[in-house]
Amino acid sequence: MELFLPIEPPRPGRPRRVQLESALRDAVRTGRLAAGQRLPASRVLAEDLGVSRRLVVEVYTQLTAEGYLISRTGSGTRVSDLPLPPVTTAPAPPRTFERAVRWDLRPGLPTLSGFPRRFWKRAWTAAMDAAADSDLEYPDPAGHPRLRRVLAGYLGRVRGVDADPQRLLICAGFTQGLHVLAHTLRARGARTVAIEDPGLPHRAPILRQAGLTVLPVPVDADGVLVDQLPERGVDAVLTTPAHQFPTGAIMAPARREAVLAWAGRCGAVVVEDDYDGEFRFDRRAVGCLQGRAPDRVVYLGSASKTLAPAVRLGWMVSPAELHAELVPNKFLADHGSPAIDQLALAHLIEVGDYDRHIRAARNRYRSARQALEQAIARHNAPLRLVGTPAGVQTLAAQLDDTHPDQLTARARAVGIAFDSITRYQLNPDANPHGVVIGYGNISPHAIDEAIALLATLTFR
């Protein structure tokens, strides 16, 4: 089709891309291009205007994100028949990173709209009713005895944790648990902690802040490469055996044995981050490492994925001697975690609402992951999901050679948020080549939309 778009030679402040975007926006706004009208193929328009095809694709993508255009595989790009976005007289926002997130594929988030508000309100009311006046004092720094008792039962039942309430510490999520543990290990003389590479970015600064040296160790499809752990000079290894973050590897049985044997030989501690152990989709989750060697493993868990990060409750089960040193450090950190919230969580678990919520959430995440896999196939996006289907995010290997930072930035510029693997790598030259996509906080329909748009941003 013919399409008249007034484009001038580029000049400072008016590059061709900006001109083409505003010419197309005006054409839609004034009705010159009617709803449903098909636009020329990007190659054709690029030839007509004497610009690169890539520029036209970027402009179509931008206007699709803004709601002016819609793009469907097989039927090309058309003018949207949805109500037009309001015209703003304010200066245009900066084009790229500040753009609002429209498709939230950030890793690490559970379904925030699925938070069990009704259950939590009921648990909170019950906690308030049951709380004695003495519960309003400074709380026990190890955690409220009732939550420790109830949680010990839950962790034993669901994750195979050897969880004596006397060795269980309640903390503000995994993050505070690691912080208190790092200071305690350092005070006991530890110097070096091995961590998985790639992994959660804030582990290394927490460990370093406590005066520890961090040793990155690569991971493969069976989990952390235990044979790369030195036999001397490493005091602990921090690992995510249930679901390696972010590669999605489940630690293989032989690796589990090997890491425990290494810790036994070297007198080291294994720190097990079981951050999403409840969410395995293909079969029953493998039990935790700590149950196999409670004298060598410190187990850390969190409500951040099972409920929401804002709850800020986590737990740590450790060998008795270490536990006795952790409690005073937790006291110094904050004088104890909020007692009413702890009582509410205890109630939630006791009446079965926590289990019910997790079962429903697991089904939702299973469907969301399937939707992601199907969308990638349907829109022919050059991505392949790797790792075991579990948790609320996945590593997606890239099948083209776009740099993951570039793909992430391009996606962010049109309102799609996910992470480049480089955000999680300590060794910048490390494999794999990919992006980390969360599916916890987005509907299957929105996943499909995001992947359709994303497929237009990669150039094969």
Ligand SMILES: Cc1ncc(COP(=O)(O)O)c(C=O)c1O
């Ligand atoms: C690997 C890993 N561990 C632990 C956590 C939970 O941290 P916290 O309990 O401090 O929210 C997360 C959250 O994103 C995570 O990705």
